[in-house]
Structure formats: C-alpha cells, structure tokens
Amino acid sequence: MYVIVVYDVDVKRVAKVHRFLRTHLHWRQNSVFEGEVSRAQLYEIKRTLEGLIDGEDSVLIYELPNDSFNLHVIGVDKSPVGDVI
Template sequence: MFVIVVYDVDVKRVSRVHRFLRTHLHWRQNSVFEGNVTRAQLYEIKRTLESLIGEGDSVLIYEFPRDSFTLHVVGTDKSPVEEVI
C-alpha cells in the first residue's frame, strides 16, 4: 500500500522522527514522507512513532490503495521521485 506520513512534533524530537522515517519512506518535503509499505512495515512505523513522539505531538498517516493514487504537483517539486507507484 502507498502511505503519506505528515508530522508536527516538538522541535526536540523532529530530528529523531525524521531520521526514523527516512529509513522506511521517501522524504518528500518538510515533515512529509511517502512510499510503498507492507502491512507489517506500517505496523512497525506506527509502533516506533508512538515511542518517539510526546505529549502534544501529532503524526498523520494517509493510506492509499496502490491502484488509485495520482500525484499532482503545483509549483516546484522539491523532491522528485521517478516512479511513485
């Protein structure tokens, strides 16, 4: 499945969350990651993020079926991906 992860965490935890997500997903732009993952990988991502974030932090994970996702970029694509799906 294809996921988009968007986070808003305290500045003290930003680098840890960013570093972790980079090991599993493609960094699209500030606080936004995307990529294809399995159910097991998504579970691991959620579990680890729960241990990394703190009170008041927020992480949103959007899940898309593989065959019904289209990306439209308006303006400059700061982190182009050759093939998203």
C-alpha cells in the first residue's frame, strides 16, 4: 500500500522522527514522507512513532490504494520522486 506520513512534533523530537521515517519512506518536503510499504512495515512505522512522540505531538498517516490517486504539484517540487505510480 502507498502511505503519506505528515508530522508536527516538538523541535526536540523532529530529528529523531525524520531520521526514522527516512529509513522507510521517501522524504517529500519538510514534515512529509511518502512511499510504498507492506502491512508489516506500516505496523512497525506506527509502533516506532508511538515510542518517539510525546502527548503534544501529532502524526497523520494516510493509507492510499496503489492505483487510485494522482499527484499534482503546484509550485516547486522540493523532492521529486518521478512517477509516483
């Protein structure tokens, strides 16, 4: 499945969350990652993020079917991946 992860965490934890997500997903821009993952990988990502964040932090994970979305970039594409699908 394809996922998009968006996070808003305290500055003290930003580097840890960013470093972890970079091992599993493609960095898109600022606090946004995306990529293809298995169910097991998604479970690991969720479990690890729960351990990295604090009660005031926020992480959103969008699960998308592999073949039913389009990406439209308006402005500068800070981290182009090529064709997403």
